[in-house]
Structure formats: C-alpha cells, structure tokens
Amino acid sequence: MAFNFRDVAWRIHGFMATTVGINRLLTPSMVRFTCGVLATVSIVNVAVGLTQW
Numbered sequence: 001m002a003f004n005f006r007d008v009a010w011r012i013h014g015f016m017a018t019t020v021g022i023n024r025l026l027t028p029s030m031v032r033f034t035c036g037v038l039a040t041v042s043i044v045n046v047a048v049g050l051t052q053w
Contacts, residue, residue: 006032 009028 009035 006028009031012031013028
C-alpha cells in the first residue's frame, strides 16, 4: 500500500485550516517538508542504533 504524502499534506492543511485558523506558513508544501525531515531523522536514528548494536 503506497503512502501518498501529497494527499496527507492536503488533508492536514484542510483540517487545521477549518479548526485552528491557518496562516500562510502552514502550507501543504511545508507539511510535506516537515514529514520528510522527521522521516529522515527517524531513519538515521534507526541506522545509527543498528550500527551500535
């Protein structure tokens, strides 16, 4: 099953826009960038943990 980052980003953006009040900084592109950074950090963390094990 594929994970569609673009669709998830738009869903997060739409949800926050209707409930929190969105500003121009939280765009779907920013959501995708943040998710990408968090995924990269997680992968690096796991890789470092495996090399030290």
